[in-house]
Amino acid sequence: MSQNGHPGGTDTAARDAEIAQEQEHVDTVYGRLDELRAVAVRAEKDGYNFSHARVPGAQYERDVFVYQAAKRLHTLDAEHEGLVFGRLDLDGDITRHIGRIGLRDAAQKPLLLDWRAPAAAPFYRATAADRMSVIRRRVIRSSGRTVLDISDDLLDTEHGEGELSVIGDGALMAALARARGERMKDIVATIQREQDEAIRAEARGVTMISGGPGTGKTVVALHRAAYLLYADRRRFEGGGVLVVGPSTVFLRYIERVLPSLGEDAAALYALGEFVDGAKAVRQDAPAVAAVKGAMRIRKVLSRAARLTPPTAPETLTIVYRGQVLRLGEPELTAARRAVHARNLQHNHAVTEAGRALLIALWRKAKERIESGLVPAEFSREVGHRNEFLDFLHRWWPELGPETVLRWLGDPRLLGQASQGALTRREVERVAASLTETDWSVSDIPLLDELAGLLGRPKAPKAARENLGDGIQELTTVQDRLFTRAARSERGADYDGYAHVVVDEAQDLSPMQWRMLGRRGRQASWTIVGDAAQSSWPDAGEARRARNEALGRLPRREFHLTTNYRNSAEIFEYAAESIRESVPDADIPKAVRRTGAVPVELRVPHGELPATVAERVKELLGQVEGTVGVITPATERDQVAGWLEPDERVHVMTALESKGLEFDAVVAVRPDRVAAESGPGVRYVVFTRATQFLTVVNSL
Numbered sequence: 200m201s202q203n204g205h206p207g208g209t210d211t212a213a214r215d216a217e218i219a220q221e222q223e224h225v226d227t228v229y230g231r232l233d234e235l236r237a238v239a240v241r242a243e244k245d246g247y248n249f250s251h252a253r254v255p256g257a258q259y260e261r262d263v264f265v266y267q268a269a270k271r272l273h274t275l276d277a278e279h280e281g282l283v284f285g286r287l288d289l290d291g292d293i294t295r296h297i298g299r300i301g302l303r304d305a306a307q308k309p310l311l312l313d314w315r316a317p318a319a320a321p322f323y324r325a326t327a328a329d330r331m332s333v334i335r336r337r338v339i340r341s342s343g344r345t346v347l348d349i350s351d352d353l354l355d356t357e358h359g360e361g362e363l364s365v366i367g368d369g370a371l372m373a374a375l376a377r378a379r380g381e382r383m384k385d386i387v388a389t390i391q392r393e394q395d396e397a398i399r400a401e402a403r404g405v406t407m408i409s410g411g412p413g414t415g416k417t418v419v420a421l422h423r424a425a426y427l428l429y430a431d432r433r434r435f436e437g438g439g440v441l442v443v444g445p446s447t448v449f450l451r452y453i454e455r456v457l458p459s460l461g462e463d464a465a466a467l468y469a470l471g472e473f474v475d476g477a478k479a480v481r482q483d484a485p486a487v488a489a490v491k492g493a494m495r496i497r498k499v500l501s502r503a504a505r506l507t508p509p510t511a512p513e514t515l516t517i518v519y520r521g522q523v524l525r526l527g528e529p530e531l532t533a534a535r536r537a538v539h540a541r542n543l544q545h546n547h548a549v550t551e552a553g554r555a556l557l558i559a560l561w562r563k564a565k566e567r568i569e570s571g572l573v574p575a576e577f578s579r580e581v582g583h584r585n586e587f588l589d590f591l592h593r594w595w596p597e598l599g600p601e602t603v604l605r606w607l608g609d610p611r612l613l614g615q616a617s618q619g620a621l622t623r624r625e626v627e628r629v630a631a632s633l634t635e636t637d638w639s640v641s642d643i644p645l646l647d648e649l650a651g652l653l654g655r656p657k658a659p660k661a662a663r664e665n666l667g668d669g670i671q672e673l674t675t676v677q678d679r680l681f682t683r684a685a686r687s688e689r690g691a692d693y694d695g696y697a698h699v700v701v702d703e704a705q706d707l708s709p710m711q712w713r714m715l716g717r718r719g720r721q722a723s724w725t726i727v728g729d730a731a732q733s734s735w736p737d738a739g740e741a742r743r744a745r746n747e748a749l750g751r752l753p754r755r756e757f758h759l760t761t762n763y764r765n766s767a768e769i770f771e772y773a774a775e776s777i778r779e780s781v782p783d784a785d786i787p788k789a790v791r792r793t794g795a796v797p798v799e800l801r802v803p804h805g806e807l808p809a810t811v812a813e814r815v816k817e818l819l820g821q822v823e824g825t826v827g828v829i830t831p832a833t834e835r836d837q838v839a840g841w842l843e844p845d846e847r848v849h850v851m852t853a854l855e856s857k858g859l860e861f862d863a864v865v866a867v868r869p870d871r872v873a874a875e876s877g878p879g880v881r882y883v884v885f886t887r888a889t890q891f892l893t894v895v896n897s898l
């Protein structure tokens with residue numbers, strides 16, 4: 200919002216009068232909300248009364264009825280911090296209040312305009328130069344149902360104060376200066392023009408949003424998801440909106456933003472969560488992650504999917520008409536090759552495998568038995584024997600991706616599968632990493648790729664749910680709606696999303712792009728990122744993989760230019776550090792000056808624990824919100840041990856800190872972070888702090 204508001208020179212009485220006027224409207228809005236809530240509760244009850252209907256059509260009607268009522272109730276119940284947050288006074292004496300949802304009174308007169316409605320756009324876009332019929336724009340700050348304060352921008356300066364009172368300014372600055380907590384907050388009251396343009400961009404194709412640290416890329420992407428759900432609910436709720444973030448910590452940080460905007464329908468996934476049942480949080484060492492993320496690993500995986508299972512028996516012996524028919528290693532290998540030549544997915548090729556074995560056995564039989572052999576009879580008789588079927592299922596077992604990836608923990612098998620795609624040293628390192636008990640974040644795309652190569656095993660038929668008297672079924676309708684529904688119901692391999700939002704896109708490896716590409720084949724996309732913060736070593740290959748995932752969809756680009764997170768002092772320090780290695784980094788303008796310059800310390804190694812502990816303690820006294828202590832990859836637990844437990848202190852590695860922010864940050868050994876993961880990641884660390892930054896390196 201432009202800061203061309205009138206200086207806050209009006210007296211307290213005028214301010215109180217304006218606040219009282221807004222309170223009146225806010226009371227009317229909540230009164231109406233309570234009425235609608237009562238109607239929705241009644242409607243839901245009526246739905247239950249339908250529940251004994253036995254005619255299928257009536258059951259369906261009841262379901263729809265209850266679904267709609269429950270959904271409405273849920274929207275009305277959503278956490279509405281500041282349900283009414285804005286007001287526009289427009290030419291022609293028109294007043295519009297802007298809020299998180301749209302509401303009309305009993306006579307259908309608008310009481311509140313949804314922030315996403317086209318008519319609300321001037322709230323975010325009007326400037327003095329292009330005022331879009333806006334005379335005055337007002338931001339209303341409330342706590343619960345009580346209006347606390349207002350802040351105005353007068354866009355039409357020809358209107359004197361006699362006509363319209365203008366009170367203070369700085370809603371944005373106030374929002375930026377507030378303490379940071381555990382969760383990101385929505386910015387619906389203070390979205391800026393360039394952000395709004397990206398939020399409301401056309402749904403089709405690919406919307407790319409770039410910008411330096413703290414320019415609001417994440418928060419804009421989330422508001423865009425809410426906007427798309429509003430603009431075309433049928434399409435986006437139907438197919439689903441997928442939001443992808445770098446880590447589970449990050450998802451926890453952002454997960455309240457969409458519900459606070461009244462939207463629950465998006466599925467939030469961290470990159471380590473795209474395999475059902477696996478929740479990978481462990482990061483591989485950078486050298487190992489670089490191999491697992493690169494395109495060349497595909498060759499290794501496709502060969503791995505064709506390896507002879509280490510548990511497969513090595514000979515098949517059948518006695519037919521008194522003759523011993525024996526298939527040894529050469530015949531079995533040839534049979535396996537013949538099956539592979541058909542290019543079927545492993546789990547869909549068991550019939551082919553059986554056929555190949557029978558053909559090999561038939562050849563042996565023909566060598567030994569001179570007359571009376573009939574192929575059909577031979578196949579029928581041998582192919583149905585238990586000994587043959589037992590062998591087949593051990594020789595060509597149903598394979599899950601996890602089993603095959605575990606095989607590669609054996610350097611011999613990985614070496615066999617890699618054949619020139621990996622160096623000997625890489626084989627050793629990658630194999631060692633695959634013997635860990637849990638999967639790493641960079642294993643997940645490999646499992647996903649293998650799942651595609653192997654094919655989904657035929658699932659056992661699910662037991663039919665007993666819907667009993669219908670009440671249970673009604674509960675299911677609601678559960679589907681409200682408990683991270685899209686996610687739990689669709690499963691991690693769901694591939695029909697209507698829209699995919701990718702945050703921190705600069706860090707995705709080629710293999711991660713392939714994983715997302717499979718889920719977004721029919722989707723439009725929003726992709727946000729900042730190349731200078733990248734931790735991925737081969738930007739060219741990642742770009743090619745991204746282009747492949749996006750296909751030929753039309754693209755539009757938006758660029759955000761203002762840093763809303765860091766104080767100008769902190770950002771200047773951070774920008775200096777990145778310019779040395781990335782001279783063309785996208786450097787935004789930080790708008791808030793605090794006078795607190797970053798503190799830089801260099802101490803003997805042995806003094807690190809005491810220095811860090813001391814600084815954290817000091818900072819806890821200086822800020823109201825959180826203190827982030829950010830460490831090199833392998834030193835998090837050690838550093839955590841230096842500190843007193845405190846719920847405001849968050850200790851994490853540099854990679855884990857991506858996308859997060861804290862009132863104060865202590866960067867522990869950032870020089871080591873740069874050596875380990877590159878200067879882009881050190882830049883991430885420095886740009887997490889909103890008010891205070893302390894940098895501690897060892898001598």
Ligand SMILES: Nc1ncnc2c1ncn2[C@@H]1O[C@H](COP(=O)(O)OP(=O)(O)OP(=O)(O)O)[C@@H](O)[C@H]1O
Pocket residue numbers: 371374375384385386389390391394410411412413414415416417418419729732763764857858859860886
């Ligand atoms: N218009 C705005 N009004 C109020 N706060 C804003 C606005 N835009 C951004 N912010 C705040 O600025 C901070 C940074 O936003 P966000 O995390 O979305 O930036 P980012 O570009 O994704 O950053 P990074 O790339 O460094 O992780 C957040 O606290 C966000 O709420």
